Amino acid sequence: MTTLTTPVSSLTATEIERTAALVREAGLAGESVRFVYVGLLEPHKQEVLAFQAGTGPRPDRRARVLLLDTATGDARDVTVDLTADAVAAIVDVDGSQGGMPVLVEEFMSVDGILAQEPAWVDALAKRGLTAEQVRCAPLSAGVFDLPGEKGRRIIRVLCFAAADPDGHVWAHPVDGLSAYVDLIEKKATEIVDIGVFPLPEEPSRFHLPQGRPAPLETLRPIEITQPDGPSFQVEGDQITWANWSFHFGFDAREGLVLHQLAYADPDHDGELRPVVYRASIAEMVVPYGDPAPVRFWQNYFDTGEYLFGRFANSLTLGCDCLGEIHYVDVDLADEAGDVRRIPNAICLHEEDYGTLWKHTDIYTPNSAEVRRQRRLVISFFTTVGNYDYGFYWYLYLDGRIECEAKLTGILFASAYRGLEEWPYASEVAPGLAAPFHQHLFSARLDMMVDGLRNAVDEVDAVRVPVSPENPYGNAFSYARTRIASEAEGVRSADASVGRTWHVVSTERTNRLGQPTGYVLRAEQNPTLLADPSSSIAARAAFTTRDLWITRYTPEERYPAGEFVNQNPGGDGLPAYVAGDRPLDGEDVVLWHTFGVTHFPRPEDWPVMPVDHVGFSLTPYGFFDRNPTLNVPANEAEHRGGHCHHGD
Structure with missing residues (x-):
């Protein structure tokens, strides 16, 4: 990804290097200062569109840099104007509304800090352990108004015994003990010891042959081949496939970002019609x-607190991705401001997806037709501590868009106390428990259905009572409600009425006179289960509803606010919708909460089979008719026939 295709193309390696150099030249990066985040500061949507339409200048290239002085805790939010080759703005971040994300360097320092704390060493000795025999898991602190923490950069620590040199430490939680650490002063502010719990002893060696059953010998190889190559084309960060075209980028905070998804309408001479301007996973919390x-404080914002994009995996052919694969390397900045390349971070391929449409007709001679569905897949995987997350965006031939999160990895375990005594965790192995938890994601969907002027309708199924018009009681219908403003646009799903949200154009109609539109379909899973008065409900307010709708503003990027780490709450979506801006016929952004509520089971140990969750955007009146009538039938010559009868 080294070619600047659009004004929103990710920073190139050269731009990252120049950004860091300008910051250093401005005297902002001393010996103890770390580059927490470096990324593109995207220009206003209308500036980008005007440039692409030839009616405006090319927007300036600007980078955003977050800096943290690890010696003093001083933090700065810096804007670098790469077009002008200068630092354009410097804003001090005082931490009162959240501070900088946690550094990898800070993670690595915690073992050494606690090894020097007598109270920690004594607590471990009570359990027959030394500091050298445990591995500390440094975890984001949240905000709980605990004495002595205000104004400090805090991290909280749970630990695991390295009881098996060949196995995973996650199998041996040292329960009943935690530590709170000041990362700037580099000392513990509190050691919490509520008593000694039995240390689970069964090892976890699933990564070794001796830790698994004998291999399943009956599975034969599956090979996916495309003798003529894939159907997609990649030029820089632009992808075209079938009727779809879009751009993609990668950000240290959000990971994979899709830009300007558009569909070439076969019934309108291939007119390229916009659907989504920008799509990303803007936040997630566990x-x-x-x-x-x-453990009461355990909740992690893997996007805002940890910047999960920087932990993207290098993917492997045949293991992570199967078939005719196109890989993309990603360039990010490390904490010294140097370029760090992640090879094969993004995977692009296409998949067969079963039947697209089919009909065998009893009245029409020679009418037995079937077509195969396929989809384009663009994805990445990231590992944040014990969990691994895959994020997959799917584009289908019929205009559908799907996003899927795949959750796997290793459970964050505790000691098992018994379900009657402690009904907040499942036993997954002898003496080993896994606390109940949720994984809640926020997809930011900057919509552009046939242009900038959109509206959102909430559509519910409606039962119709028996009446003179419905004498046999079989009728049902739907109710459509236009969402007029942001205050009305904070919505909850309702499976009992099959609730969906239609994003419609207020300027264009299809051949039937209906507004062209796309439907957001939620999976109807629980939102945040914590009490509404809890700290996490304030800090992750976006998780309390399935949908928030706002009017586009370029500064409104993240659902939990700009600075999530130790943010007391109130930022992000609650602040965005407070102005109650009108939405009808405006440039709208959907923020969709989706996720998994996890009551762990024995089958989730020692490594979790993938769990799946996501949502879809489906055309509804966007096209005049089925847009896949131009999809050719598959020729099944190797089977001695073909997949259609009509010509």
Whole structure:
């Protein structure tokens, strides 16, 4: 990804290097200062569109840099104007509304800090352990108004015994003990010890042959081949496939970002019609439901607190991706401001997806037709501590868009106390528990259905009572409600009425006179289960509803606010919708909460089979008719026939 295709193309390696150099030249990056984040500061949507339409100048290239002085805790939010080759703005971040994300360097320092704390060493000795025999898991602190924490950069620590040199430490939680660490002063502010719990002893060696059953010998190889190559084309960061075209980028905070998804309408001479201007996973949080004194604070914002994009995996052919694969390397900045390349971070391929449409007609001679569906897949995987997350965007031949999160990895375990005594965790192995928790994602969908002027309708199924018009009681219909403003645009799903949200153009109609539109379909899973008065409900307010709708503003980027780490709450979506701006016929952004509520089971140990969750955007009146009538039939010559009868 080294070619600047659009004004929103990700920063190139050269731009990252120049950004860091300008920051250093401005005297902002001393010996103890770390580059927490470096990324593109995207120009206003209308500036981008005007440039592409030839009616405006090319927008300036600007980078955003977050800096943290690890010696003093001083933090700055810096804007670098790459077009002008200068630092354009410097804003001090005082931490009162959240501070900088946690550094990898800070993660790595915690073991050494606690090894020097007598109270920690003594607590481990009570359990027959030394500091050298445990591995500390440094975890984001949240905000709980605990004494002595205000104004400090805090991290909280749980630990695991390295009881098996060949196995995973996650199998041996040292329960009943936690530590709170000041990362700037580099000392513990509190050691919490509520008592000694038995250390689970069964090892976890699933990564080794001796840790698994004998291999399943009956599975034969599956090979996916495309003798003529894939159907997609990649030029820089632009992808075209079938009737679709879009751009993609990668950000240290959000990971994979899709730009300007558009569909070439076969019934309108291939007119390229916009659907989504920008799509990303703008935040995710993992709130735990264990109220123990050593665990009540467990909730992690993997996007805002940890910047999960920087932990993207290098993917492997035949293991992570199968078929005719196109890989893309990603260039990010490390904490010294240097370029760090992640090879094969993004995977692009196409998949067969079963039947697209089919009909065998009893009245029409020679009418037995079937077509195969296929989809384009663009994805990446990231590992944040014990969990691994895959994010997959699917584009289908019929205009549908789907997003899927795949969750796997290793459970964050505790000692098992018994379900009657402690009904907040499941036993997954002898003496080993896994606390109940959720994984809640926020997809930011900057919509552009046939242009900038859109509206959102909430559509519910409606039962019709028996009446003179419905004498046999079989009728049902639907109710469509236009969402007029942002205050009305904070919505909850309702499976009992099959609730969906239609994003419609207020300027264009199809041949039937209906507004062209796309439907957001939620999976109807629980939103945040924590009490509304809880700290996490304030900090992750976006998780309390399935949908928030706002009017586009370029500064409104993240659902939990700009600075999530130790943010007391109130930022992000609650602040965005407070102005109650009108939405009808405006440039709208959907923020969709989706996720998994996880009550762990024995089958989730020692490594979790993938769980799936997501949502879809489906055309509804966007096309005049089925847009896939131009999809050719598959020739099944190797089977001695073909997949259609009509010509």
